[in-house]
Amino acid sequence: MQDKIILGLLLDGDKSSYDLKKSMEASTGFFYNSSQGSIQPALKKLVQNGHVHLTEVRQGGRNKKVYSITEEGGKEFLSWAGEPIALDKPRDPALVKMFFFNYVEDSRKLELIEAYLKEIETVRSTLNMFQQMNREQLGKNQELLNNPKVKSRLDTLEFGSDYYEFLKAWYERYAQKIKEELGS
Structure with missing residues (x-):
């Protein structure tokens, strides 16, 4: 699910992992737990799968990793978003x-x-x-x-x-x- 949240947020625009974390805290974080420790592996997998592109940009004298969704990633996300909603057991x-x-x-x-x-x-x-x-x-x-x-x-x-x-x-x-x- 983490990968789908990342793809959806990247549809809104390119983001660093920090920006993704902040976006999640203010949105999906109310109903789905996300930590920086789970975001990084998901991003790595998305880059490896060709769903996300990684660019390093120079900002304030430092390199910043910025992620953007690829065409393939957009297709993957839209396919998932259009699937029937599965009823999950509550994990409370x-x-x-x-x-x-x-x-x-x-x-x-x-x-x-x-x-x-x-x-x-x-x-x-x-x-x-x-x-x-x-x-x-x-x-x-x-x-x-x-x-x-x-x-x-x-x-x-x-x-x-x-x-x-x-x-x-x-x-x-x-x-x-x-x-x-x-x-x-």
Whole structure:
């Protein structure tokens, strides 16, 4: 999946690995983990496969590696993007941990869930901030609202916001259930 994200971001324009990392953090990073350690091997493979071209440019007295998508890489990406969407099983470490909560004291369960709720709220707040910033920017430019690329990216942002709203509500109910079991 990492290679597809890179190809998609390179369709927007040439980027260094640092630029790719920053782009991912502000976009796909909300729903797909990417680290510099996974970006580099993916880029190397994409270059070897002929899907990405590497150019070294001199910038500020230093060489900078800049990646661009090739025609073959564009075809590969568009072919993948047009394939049916496969339903994956969720890979949620919190659910795995909950599966074995019968081995954890109720008071500790509550601590863990309340800490998790704080993490959820942090991400939810960040997503809401991005949504608000986008609304303000797009309100100034109606043409952007009609741009298919902008629409699809806003849709994923909305999904993320709804997803974290769901998590927050579900874990709040779960925490309440534990409190009731504790008699609090």
